Amino acid sequence: MRISFSSFETYQNCPLKYKFQNIDKIKEPKSKEAIFGSILHSVMKFVHTPGILSPSLDQAMEFFSNLWNATIFENPDEERAAFSQGVRMIQDYYKKNNPAKFNIVDLESRFQIEIGKEGEKHIVSGIIDRIDKTENGFEIIDYKTTKKMPAQEKVDNNMQLSVYLQAFLSRYPSERKNLSNLKVSLYFLKHGVKLSAQRTEEQLQKTEGKFLETIRLIKEEHFEPQISPLCDWCGYQNICPMWKHKFKNARKIDTEEINRSIQEYIDLKSAITITRNRLGKLQQKIFQYMEQEGADRVFGENGIIAKSKRKTYGYDKEKIKALLEPLGFWEEITKIDGIALRGILEVLPFEVRKSLEETKTLEKETETLVVKKG
Numbered sequence: 001m002r003i004s005f006s007s008f009e010t011y012q013n014c015p016l017k018y019k020f021q022n023i024d025k026i027k028e029p030k031s032k033e034a035i036f037g038s039i040l041h042s043v044m045k046f047v048h049t050p051g052i053l054s055p056s057l058d059q060a061m062e063f064f065s066n067l068w069n070a071t072i073f074e075n076p077d078e079e080r081a082a083f084s085q086g087v088r089m090i091q092d093y094y095k096k097n098n099p100a101k102f103n104i105v106d107l108e109s110r111f112q113i114e115i116g117k118e119g120e121k122h123i124v125s126g127i128i129d130r131i132d133k134t135e136n137g138f139e140i141i142d143y144k145t146t147k148k149m150p151a152q153e154k155v156d157n158n159m160q161l162s163v164y165l166q167a168f169l170s171r172y173p174s175e176r177k178n179l180s181n182l183k184v185s186l187y188f189l190k191h192g193v194k195l196s197a198q199r200t201e202e203q204l205q206k207t208e209g210k211f212l213e214t215i216r217l218i219k220e221e222h223f224e225p226q227i228s229p230l231c232d233w234c235g236y237q238n239i240c241p242m243w244k245h246k247f248k249n250a251r252k253i254d255t256e257e258i259n260r261s262i263q264e265y266i267d268l269k270s271a272i273t274i275t276r277n278r279l280g281k282l283q284q285k286i287f288q289y290m291e292q293e294g295a296d297r298v299f300g301e302n303g304i305i306a307k308s309k310r311k312t313y314g315y316d317k318e319k320i321k322a323l324l325e326p327l328g329f330w331e332e333i334t335k336i337d338g339i340a341l342r343g344i345l346e347v348l349p350f351e352v353r354k355s356l357e358e359t360k361t362l363e364k365e366t367e368t369l370v371v372k373k374g
């Protein structure tokens with residue numbers, strides 16, 4: 001099987017989205033966030049493309065403006081805010097980095113690595129944003145344009161960086177003995193922060209295991225939807241069983257009656273919760289009153305409330321098995337409790353019934369209130 005890192009990541013976030021994208025081949029409209037991200041990636045590539053002179057900040061800005069796509073935004077305010085944010089990100093990048101000082105080995109470097117054992121090999125592919133030569137080794141960098149920046153711990157275990165390092169090592173196998181000088185980094189352009197980490201042999205091996213497990217799940221066709229905050233950016237909401245009903249007006253297939261039923265069901269469910277809480281409070285008050293008056297029944301205008309004791313028994317499974325198995329009844333018992341046993345009690349000989357009774361022990365006794373109306 002061939003799987004790209006981004007498809008693997010999609011599967012991890014939502015198996016159903018993976019299916020829509022990779023198996024059903026349904027095209028997903030690109031979100032404005034994704035388009036903004038790819039523009040910034042192109043700017044970074046432009047900034048670091050080796051040449052006689054590195055592009056200046058003004059040249060980088062001009063490149064950014066030429067790529068800008070204003071049509072993807074809903075209104076001029078949103079478009080202006082996004083453009084200014086892009087400008088700020090590039091200015092900040094230049095403030096903290098001098099592009100001329102990096103020793104670039106490769107940009108947007110495509111890779112394919114083999115995983116699995118003989119007879120069941122798979123190909124993992126992807127694109128590494130940037131590979132730099134450092135003083136003692138190399139650095140692999142991936143740019144992020146996300147709002148959220150993870151904790152260092154997440155970067156230490158980031159799967160994408162592990163895969164990228166594996167890909168790097170398959171291209172430069174002699175660097176495997178130099179692991180301590182190979183850096184993997186995520187550069188968060190919105191924050192102007194780069195978080196770096198290293199990898200051990202053990203971590204790299206675990207990466208392959210996670211891929212193989214995901215491939216197994218895909219082959220077994222596990223494609224359950226996974227609701228998460230990422231659904232907000234998913235282009236398949238209108239066909240996803242978890243969301244498509246929200247688009248009912250566009251589909252025009254819902255009748256007034258079903259709409260009313262949905263609303264009424266939600267209202268009734270909320271009313272049940274409110275009633276249950278109120279009943280609990282009233283029960284407490286009535287129990288207190290009965291206790292104080294030494295009464296086991298209280299009389300209202302529309303009925304009587306009486307205390308009732310409920311006993312729960314526990315059963316010794318081995319003893320019951322020893323009694324029922326010789327009579328051929330053991331197989332009929334799927335669960336050992338009073339209800340299940342009651343079903344067969346009447347057909348059992350008196351002696352066996354008596355012995356069964358003796359195996360039970362009182363586990364708990366609770367008091368409840370029963371209402372007799374009228």
Ligand code: SF4
Binds near residue numbers: 016231
């Ligand atoms: S909307 Fe959410 S649950 Fe549905 S496919 Fe997309 S990510 Fe998965």
